Amino acid sequence: MKKAGLAGALLFASTLQFFIVIFIAQSMIPGYSIYDSFISELGVGETAALFNTSLIILSSALILSALLLYSISTTKRFALLIAAIGVCGIGVALFPLDNQPLHAIISGTAFILSILAVMSTYEMLPKPFNLTSILIALVSSVALLLLITNNFFGLGQGGIERVFIYLNLIFTALFGLYLIKKT
Numbered sequence: 001m002k003k004a005g006l007a008g009a010l011l012f013a014s015t016l017q018f019f020i021v022i023f024i025a026q027s028m029i030p031g032y033s034i035y036d037s038f039i040s041e042l043g044v045g046e047t048a049a050l051f052n053t054s055l056i057i058l059s060s061a062l063i064l065s066a067l068l069l070y071s072i073s074t075t076k077r078f079a080l081l082i083a084a085i086g087v088c089g090i091g092v093a094l095f096p097l098d099n100q101p102l103h104a105i106i107s108g109t110a111f112i113l114s115i116l117a118v119m120s121t122y123e124m125l126p127k128p129f130n131l132t133s134i135l136i137a138l139v140s141s142v143a144l145l146l147l148i149t150n151n152f153f154g155l156g157q158g159g160i161e162r163v164f165i166y167l168n169l170i171f172t173a174l175f176g177l178y179l180i181k182k183t
Contacts, residue, residue, distance in 0.1 A: 008179025059089030
């Protein structure tokens with residue numbers, strides 16, 4: 001398998017496993033609310049080991065994918081961004097929500113880098129899929145701004161955070177599939 005295809009497989013599989021773990025962990029905590037609760041709340045308490053391990057798997061796959069993609073001339077910016085997101089993800093797992101303000105700084109950095117990573121794929125993707133990267137980056141930016149300003153648009157803090165995170169996870173999985181198909 002070529003480097004891009006292997007990177008794509010890592011992106012797709014690691015994102016999918018993280019998505020699944022989020023849903024499993026949410027169901028394990030009585031009273032957990034996707035409306036009120038941040039996803040990072042899954043990184044403390046009874047679901048901490050499951051969630052943080054899954055996040056480290058995702059983050060490690062991002063870093064490994066970045067190493068594979070860096071040698072491909074058209075993906076250097078994207079590779080550097082996802083490597084940085086991977087490092088931030090490991091930081092979020094090592095310094096969960098109850099380690100403030102460090103957790104907020106690291107997760108906030110990962111959020112901003114995620115928007116930049118999605119935007120960086122615009123030139124790599126064929127039309128009209130490349131427009132999707134701009135749309136997702138735009139919606140993610142609005143969701144992040146709403147989250148920062150405590151304007152949850154009727155979705156609650158957990159809901160607006162999920163708009164951001166789920167969009168970026170879905171895009172990462174789809175981009176992984178694109179890389180697999182391209183090779």
